[in-house]
Amino acid sequence: MTARARDERTLRGRVAVIGIGETEYYRHGASPDPEFKLALKAILAACEDAGLDPRDIDGFSSYSDDRSEASRLAAALGTHRLRTATMQWGGGGGGCCAAVANAAAAIVAGLADCVVVFRSLAQGQYGRFGQAAGIHTVSGERSYLMPYGVLAPPQRFAMRVQRYMHEHGVRQDAMCAIALASYHHAQANPRAVMYGRPLDPGKYDASRWIVEPFHLYDCCMENDGAAALVLVSAERASDFRRKPAYLLGAAFGSGHRAAATAHNAPLYATASFDTVAPDVYRMAEIGPSDVGVVQAYENFTGGVVMALAEHGFFRPEDANDFLTFENLIAPSGRLPLNTSGGNLAECYMHGFELVLEAVRQVRGTSTSQARRSDVAMVIGGPMVSPASNLILGSEATL
Amino acid sequence: MTNPTARYLPAGLPIPVAEPDGLSAPYWEGLRKGKLLVQRCSHCNAWQFGPEWLCHRCHAFDPAWTEVQPCGRIFSWERVWHPSHAALKGHGPYIAVLVELPHAGGIRMVGNLLGDPAQKVTIGADVEGVFEHHPESNPPYALLQWRRRQVSSK
Numbered sequence: 001m002t003a004r005a006r007d008e009r010t011l012r013g014r015v016a017v018i019g020i021g022e023t024e025y026y027r028h029g030a031s032p033d034p035e036f037k038l039a040l041k042a043i044l045a046a047c048e049d050a051g052l053d054p055r056d057i058d059g060f061s062s063y064s065d066d067r068s069e070a071s072r073l074a075a076a077l078g079t080h081r082l083r084t085a086t087m088q089w090g091g092g093g094g095g096c097c098a099a100v101a102n103a104a105a106a107i108v109a110g111l112a113d114c115v116v117v118f119r120s121l122a123q124g125q126y127g128r129f130g131q132a133a134g135i136h137t138v139s140g141e142r143s144y145l146m147p148y149g150v151l152a153p154p155q156r157f158a159m160r161v162q163r164y165m166h167e168h169g170v171r172q173d174a175m176c177a178i179a180l181a182s183y184h185h186a187q188a189n190p191r192a193v194m195y196g197r198p199l200d201p202g203k204y205d206a207s208r209w210i211v212e213p214f215h216l217y218d219c220c221m222e223n224d225g226a227a228a229l230v231l232v233s234a235e236r237a238s239d240f241r242r243k244p245a246y247l248l249g250a251a252f253g254s255g256h257r258a259a260a261t262a263h264n265a266p267l268y269a270t271a272s273f274d275t276v277a278p279d280v281y282r283m284a285e286i287g288p289s290d291v292g293v294v295q296a297y298e299n300f301t302g303g304v305v306m307a308l309a310e311h312g313f314f315r316p317e318d319a320n321d322f323l324t325f326e327n328l329i330a331p332s333g334r335l336p337l338n339t340s341g342g343n344l345a346e347c348y349m350h351g352f353e354l355v356l357e358a359v360r361q362v363r364g365t366s367t368s369q370a371r372r373s374d375v376a377m378v379i380g381g382p383m384v385s386p387a388s389n390l391i392l393g394s395e396a397t398l
Numbered sequence: 399m400t401n402p403t404a405r406y407l408p409a410g411l412p413i414p415v416a417e418p419d420g421l422s423a424p425y426w427e428g429l430r431k432g433k434l435l436v437q438r439c440s441h442c443n444a445w446q447f448g449p450e451w452l453c454h455r456c457h458a459f460d461p462a463w464t465e466v467q468p469c470g471r472i473f474s475w476e477r478v479w480h481p482s483h484a485a486l487k488g489h490g491p492y493i494a495v496l497v498e499l500p501h502a503g504g505i506r507m508v509g510n511l512l513g514d515p516a517q518k519v520t521i522g523a524d525v526e527g528v529f530e531h532h533p534e535s536n537p538p539y540a541l542l543q544w545r546r547r548q549v550s551s552k
């Protein structure tokens with residue numbers, strides 16, 4: 001690795017993922033374990049994968065208001081000392097990459113040495129994430145939406161996607177291709193909740209509308225489970241048993257007044273990566289053509305269309321040509337996408353399963369390995385603010 | 399609406415109220431009186447919706463409230479089929495639109511598009527506001543709905 005100036009403000013090449021772990025993934029409400037136990041299981045699995053004593057963890061990082069508190073985890077795991085506990089603001093999956101960046105920043109800044117990043121979800125225990133019932137009055141942003149039946153995430157985001165499709169001539173087929181690729185990859189992944197349940201264009205077209213332009217298969221699942229990864233400084237990466245995946249770049253945030261209520265963002269038809277995508281490429285010192293495989297958070301397929309375009313993989317006007325089943329599947333598509341099945345078909349772990357899959361791609365252990373996998377990108381939480389992304393690379397890319 | 403208690407969506411959805419700090423109170427009070435009030439900064443003339451304590455452009459506090467004509471054009475839309483609330487079970491589909499107000503700085507607001515829920519919706523179509531009153535509700539409130547403007551102003 002090239003020596004970097006101490007004052008160079010970058011995460012590039014400075015931290016590595018040394019272990020990944022997850023629980024079994026369950027359908028919504030089907031976990032036999034409560035949420036905190038799921039978190040512990042995933043973290044211990046990640047430590048086992050790395051060959052790391054869990055007591056050596058000294059930090060935790062999560063997002064989307066994860067309920068498994070860092071101090072409780074530290075006590076349960078018997079960690080020798082807790083040195084960082086970071087929660088990324090924002091709901092949904094917008095923080096799935098930012099949580100990794102926050103952990104990496106803590107390590108690079110000398111605040112901690114070995115940080116676990118995780119997400120755990122037992123929706124049977126705590127209720128569904130997007131559920132909108134049981135409240136009598138609303139105020140603030142929700143008051144301008146909910147009385148009109150714009151209640152849950154599908155309805156909040158369909159309008160944005162509809163505008164994007166109108167502005168750029170994107171057709172339903174482009175969204176269908178994303179769903180088909182996800183389900184295709186899930187058929188090779190025994191961990192996937194939709195393993196053994198393939199999707200074809202006829203089934204997609206015949207599925208019910210949730211909210212136009214989203215069919216059932218354009219929407220992510222609801223699931224239970226937990227996933228975790230372990231980060232250490234790059235200098236220590238070779239001390240562990242697995243091939244490290246290095247963080248090349250990470251960014252998060254959103255553009256000017258992106259969260260202006262209600263639906264008043266100046267740039268409305270966006271996945272919120274107009275400012276975030278250039279940042280990640282700048283830090284990673286690469287461009288879109290260097291990225292071999294992408295895991296893109298699918299709350300809804302329409303958000304993937306927008307997010308991929310904003311990351312420069314195609315111009316919005318070319319979305320229909322680029323987003324075809326053949327282009328999106330491993331090993332040899334132009335841009336293999338969501339190679340574990342992702343939120344649509346592997347498990348909706350608020351996108352954290354996508355980060356683990358990017359690590360597998362760099363390691364070469366995915367069940368749908370891309371031909372070009374030395375540089376793997378994750379895009380988190382399209383259309384929310386803040387959104388986040390990251391790029392991982394093998395040692396050869398440093 | 400001709401019938402003062404006609405509603406587009408079934409009863410039982412959350413009732414909109416102002417925040418405890420009163421930020422949006424003028425907006426909701428305005429709707430109950432059949433007026434659309436939105437914020438317009440008296441320092442820099444920027445339009446703003448939803449309300450905020452600060453003008454997003456010039457940072458003057460407490461942007462003034464101004465009445466504007468409830469007319470605009472459809473900026474985006476969606477047809478909702480899946481009920482995300484118990485009150486909507488068995489109802490639907492229904493249409494939600496995002497309407498921009500070109501005469502008020504292009505601010506946008508969400509409402510329902512009245513009429514046939516199966517109708518073709520066109521981005522850019524002219525719409526006019528319809529106040530939907532709920533005096534029987536506890537607390538009472540009014541919504542701003544939209545219908546296609548028959549005579550194009552283009």
Ligand SMILES: [Zn+2]
Binds near residue numbers: 440441443457
């Ligand atoms: Zn101002």
